[in-house]
Amino acid sequence: MCVLQLLSSKRIQSFRNVRDEEVALLIQRIKDSPSKVINLKNLFATLANNIVCRVALGKKYEGGRGVAFKKLLEELSELLSYSGLGIYIPWLYWVDNFKGVKRRVEKVANELDDFLEGVVTDHIIALENNGAVNQDFVSILLENLKKKTDNGFSIDKECIKAVTMDMFTAGTNTTSSTLEWTMAMLMKNPDIMDKLQNEEFIVGIDQAMAGIKVHGVKVSTCSQRAFATLNEKGLDFQLVPVDMQNAEHKKQPYLSLNPFGQIPVLEDGDLKIFESRAITQYIAYAYADKGNPLVVQDQKKMAIVSVWMQVEAQHFDPPASRIGWELVYKPMFGQQTDNAAVEENEAKLAKVLDIYEARLTESKYLGGDCFTLADLNHLPAIKILMGTPSSKLFESRSHVKAWCDDIQARPSWQKVISM
Numbered sequence: 075m076c077v078l079q080l081l082s083s084k085r086i087q088s089f090r091n092v093r094d095e096e097v098a099l100l101i102q103r104i105k106d107s108p109s110k111v112i113n114l115k116n117l118f119a120t121l122a123n124n125i126v127c128r129v130a131l132g133k134k135y136e137g138g139r140g141v142a143f144k145k146l147l148e149e150l151s152e153l154l155s156y157s158g159l160g161i162y163i164p165w166l167y168w169v170d171n172f173k174g175v176k177r178r179v180e181k182v183a184n185e186l187d188d189f190l191e192g193v194v195t196d197h198i199i200a201l202e203n204n205g206a207v208n209q210d211f212v213s214i215l216l217e218n219l220k221k222k223t224d225n226g227f228s229i230d231k232e233c234i235k236a237v238t239m240d241m242f243t244a245g246t247n248t249t250s251s252t253l254e255w256t257m258a259m260l261m262k263n264p265d266i267m268d269k270l271q272n273e274e275f276i277v278g279i280d281q282a283m284a285g286i287k288v289h290g291v292k293v294s295t296c297s298q299r300a301f302a303t304l305n306e307k308g309l310d311f312q313l314v315p316v317d318m319q320n321a322e323h324k325k326q327p328y329l330s331l332n333p334f335g336q337i338p339v340l341e342d343g344d345l346k347i348f349e350s351r352a353i354t355q356y357i358a359y360a361y362a363d364k365g366n367p368l369v370v371q372d373q374k375k376m377a378i379v380s381v382w383m384q385v386e387a388q389h390f391d392p393p394a395s396r397i398g399w400e401l402v403y404k405p406m407f408g409q410q411t412d413n414a415a416v417e418e419n420e421a422k423l424a425k426v427l428d429i430y431e432a433r434l435t436e437s438k439y440l441g442g443d444c445f446t447l448a449d450l451n452h453l454p455a456i457k458i459l460m461g462t463p464s465s466k467l468f469e470s471r472s473h474v475k476a477w478c479d480d481i482q483a484r485p486s487w488q489k490v491i492s493m
């Protein structure tokens with residue numbers, strides 16, 4: 075199961091963004107360090123722990139329970155590297171007991187077991203409450219709970235905790251010691267260090283570190299427009315969560331990214347832009363040679379695509395967003411839906427969708443024969459409205475319905491809704 079499910083090359087690839095983000099954070103920590111002398115040993119240990127934590131447990135455990143967990147891992151790594159006297163001279167085994175090693179091992183084992191029990195329970199609750207199937211190791215193992223593997227074994231909760239622990243012991247110390255050893259060897263061999271610093275791939279790493287960042291929120295419709303576009307282009311990005319509950323977007327330093335205090339904001343190297351449709355357009359042009367084309371080369375054809383991009387922003391989005399606000403977000407925030415506003419905006423949206431129905435009898439997509447930003451920009455609002463009684467407006471128009479089904483089935487969008 076470990077080889078096929080947890081450590082397959084596809085699975086390892088799928089965690090690439092975790093590795094990139096954590097390495098970027100490490101480099102940032104080094105850059106921000108006020109001192110010229112840096113203890114890389116601790117930084118590498120944190121890097122390895124954070125990566126394995128996110129991959130195996132689904133998130134970093136930092137504050138609260140995480141502090142105790144970090145201490146436990148430190149103690150575990152100390153105990154793992156302890157070779158007791160009893161190993162070499164068996165009749166002196168009692169010396170290890172005398173030094174309290176056995177007691178420490180038992181204490182760490184019990185505390186780790188309690189911690190992992192809590193993690194597994196959290197995952198089970200999340201699974202039961204919202205069917206959240208994440209792709210971390212605990213979730214994958216839970217999916218296989220009680221199922222027989224090809225070898226006839228079945229796994230239980232104890233196995234899940236044991237495998238997860240194995241991943242920690244095997245994946246943290248080995249990684250951080252190798253990194254430490256590599257750095258020591260480079261310092262001893264300055265000529266190789268020089269060579270390495272000039273290697274092209276180091277520049278590549280630098281660019282990857284600069285990376286693409288989206289400041290936003292997973293469930294925000296405007297942020298989703300940016301995510302879908304990045305997915306269409308097969309680009310990795312870092313989501314920098316904005317704490318909207320605490321109005322982070324209305325304060326500095328966020329306001330210096332978007333003076334209107336709204337999400338999303340895209341950062342690509344030294345470029346920082348807001349307005350989701352400007353973001354999707356930038357990605358489509360800047361990464362034209364990557365992934366799926368979202369704009370067209372021919373200027374006249376592109377003019378038609380632009381018309382429908384404007385139609386989405388000027389005619390479709392205002393009534394669609396208002397209905398979504400009334401039917402989905404207001405109840406979520408404990409506010410009363412204004413039914414008159416819903417009715418008024420449904421009537422406006424119906425007129426727009428009549429025009430879409432006519433357009434979609436002429437071409438498969440709004441901008442022409444292929445999927446473009448003119449279609450993509452609609453996705454978040456369509457997803458919201460499809461979960462409300464207003465879905466009737468889409469479903470009653472056969473071409474609009476076929477178009478909605480088609481664009482919502484795109485892998486790029488499926489990836490957004492499973493975020």
Ligand SMILES: N[C@@H](CCC(=O)N[C@@H](CS)C(=O)NCC(=O)O)C(=O)O
Nearest residue numbers: 294295296297336337338349350351
């Ligand atoms: N036209 C902007 C609208 C951005 C927008 O309304 N963002 C929402 C989240 S989807 C937001 O930040 N709302 C909080 C606020 O306006 O205070 C865009 O497309 O980026």
